[in-house]
Amino acid sequence: MLAIRKEDRTPVGHAGLVYQNVEGKSETEVGYWISQNFWGQGYATESAIRWRDYGINTIGKRRLISIIQHANKTSIHVAIKNGMKHEKDVIFRNKNVALYSIDR
Template identity: 35%
Template sequence: MDHFTTKRLTAERLNDSHLADLVALHLDSEVSRYLGGVRTPEVTTTYLATNMAHWDQHGFGLWVLRTKDGAFAGRAGIRHILVDGIDEIEIAYAFRREFWGQGFASEIAIALTDIGLSHHEVPSLIGLVYIANGASRRVLQKANYTLEKSATRHGEDLVIYRIRR
């Protein structure tokens, strides 16, 4: 599933042509504060390569998101992640600031959940959220994820939400 659409967004499988948009997204300190901090262009280049390799290995990964008029809105996806030594599959999303507060994150979280649970038939999906990120916690709750536990990752306090098939 290289492409999909929601009511207001189109999603395209991550590729090399998306580097400039991702660099701009990751250089925004407000966007990146709950993503582990601002990423340099070099770090984002490595991030892009890693996430493209994820697609090749697993058949799913990150998509670049655009509005119906073609504007870059952000990125989102489904990917494997190691949490406390357990291979989990998470949904992840990040939007440019001008798209915050308009329901785009909830829209894409619901779509990603359906893709993961129905199309790829994974047994469960998680969302990792910094405790202070109330907006993202509400997004996962709207998408019917349940708070499972607290965790620490890279020295940061997080909560893990989960949804099962």
């Protein structure tokens, strides 16, 4: 889903819920990609929180995840601000990544 800045409708990136297969288990990921021009302005955090709330409150998901590369400290910070905790490291698409999760 396109992420749009409210005040002028400028596209800033993409965000949404993505269905992933992680270690043979179907998971729902809070995913986001923000254009570099808009980094550091809170768009990733705002998008992640809104999609978390939608996933839990609107469609009734009991668990959400974020799959994050270890070097992406900013996304790790966003996941933590989104109420997620590091659950474990996993191999996802042939890469060792961190799996953050929130359970309700």
